[in-house]
Amino acid sequence: MNFRKTLLGLIGSLAVSSQLIAGSFEEGYQLMRQSMPESDRNAAVEQFFVPVTKRVDDRGNELFSYEKQIGGVRVFGEKKLIVFPKEESEFSHLQSLRTMTAEDIEFVKAHKGLRPEPVLTQDQATNAAIRDLRQKQAYISTPLPEHLKRPTELVMYKNANKEYRLVYHMVLPGQIMMQPSAFDYFVDAETGAIVDKAGQLYDIKGQGIDLTEGKTHNFPVEEDKAGFRMEDKARNLHVYNGSAGKFSTDDDNMWDRTGTLRKENQRAEVELYVNMARTVDYFKDRHNFVWKEGKAPVKATAHVRDNFNNAYYSSWEGGFFFGDGSGDENGFDYLTKGLDVAAHEFTHGVIDLWCPLTYNGESGALNEHIADFFGAMVDSDDWHMGDNITIGDNPSLRNMQDPTRGMGDLIPEGMKYADWAQLGKKHGFKGRIYPDRVSKKIICNGWGEDNGGVHINSSIFNKFAYMATTGNEVASEGLGHDLMADIYMRVLKNRMLSSRASFTEFKERFMAAADLHLQGHAKRDVYLATINQAFKKIDL
Ligand SMILES: [Ca+2]
Ligand SMILES: [Ca+2]
Ligand SMILES: [Ca+2]
Ligand SMILES: [Zn+2]
Incomplete structure (x- = not known):
């Protein structure tokens, strides 16, 4: 029994017995014509249904697709489908794909001979x-x-x-x-x-308001059933809320909630997103550096702990963490507000990948210094660390240009941590008088004293970097931000530092990296002299 020939008699059940079937557009037309009422049978179905595609599915069923047209003009978004099933079987839902439906017949009747022409241009x-x-x-x-x-x-x-x-x-x-x-x-x-x-x-962007200027920002987000989340697929950047892995989310994609508690303030997440994106872009654009070669996202977490007065990088937890600060003069504002803070933490991550400097003593101070240095490269309009997160009359956390705030003499050689802390209290600087040369390095003992002064003695090299970059105070030409940053990156990328690098090792390796980097540079000698001068100024 032939499937196609017996079809008319079988409409309604489509129970067929047949050998394997192979169709064609022409056979599709035959099916259409056969199912037209006698009076309309002479209508040219070919004018209304124009062959477009033939598809064979994974079962071998053939599907012929016809575009609907009226007077040669395509009907938008409508197609007629004719199917030739591969196997003989009981089909109860194929009828409309084997015939002209009532609607199809009406369509043909209503538009016979019509030639649509536009009136408007x-x-x-x-x-x-x-x-x-x-x-x-x-x-x-x-x-x-x-x-x-x-x-x-x-x-x-x-x-x-x-x-x-x-x-x-x-x-x-x-x-x-x-x-x-x-x-x-x-x-x-x-x-x-x-x-x-x-x-x-076409370009879903979240919109949110930052903490610093109350400015509106647009940023990439991803959307799912639950709403929107701070995920930037192009940068491979995630922003989490409260704990690592828990995305910052919003249901209407307008990230402006302030809430009552500091940890409820969504604007801190917006700020972190913007600052981390700028940091990631800086490293990509300037140094062609992509975090873990793109194999893992940059994970930045806002609202860590309660009113936490710090930010940190954790290689164990795999990410960057930012507290909300206490919001009073004894602490900080939201740590997420600092572009330099974001860049500082990110740099800790970069250091950890290439030259994991032990976070203690001199190597720890160098680790802190390099993080500060790139903080100042990304937030390049000042030489202050944390200028956006301090509260009250403290301009910043650390002043790279002048760590001592002009009171360097207050730190005699061989000063111990306890005396240094005392001195800070006495002078009302909250202990933030920092050394600016190796001879004034603060003597610290291990863990209880800032891991051997990692955030204190780092300032010595901050001063070095400031002088070599700008040329100020060394009577020589500064290398400028980009060239200096390139040399720092070369040190890291070439894995030139021991994990327990000393201050003198840093000088030796940095000079070598500069020498390598400045090969063929017209100002090589000048710049090497500048760097050397800057090291001399910090007693190296
Ligand atoms: Ca919202
Ligand atoms: Ca700034
Ligand atoms: Ca800054
Ligand atoms: Zn740090």
């Missing part, structure tokens, strides 16, 4: 659409990205009353919730009426 239709965008305050002049651009096309479009209208279909740039979007417009080619439209965000 394409420009007139486009203007009508733009007028509509303006009215809805969704108009933007930013052009669409190339991959979303489509040529305007005349199509037949089924309107809400199920009537087919000749329309211009175009895609225009607009905005939804202030986000750039692509709008599909269907403008009646006769009347200019907007028959339909649909807008879609």
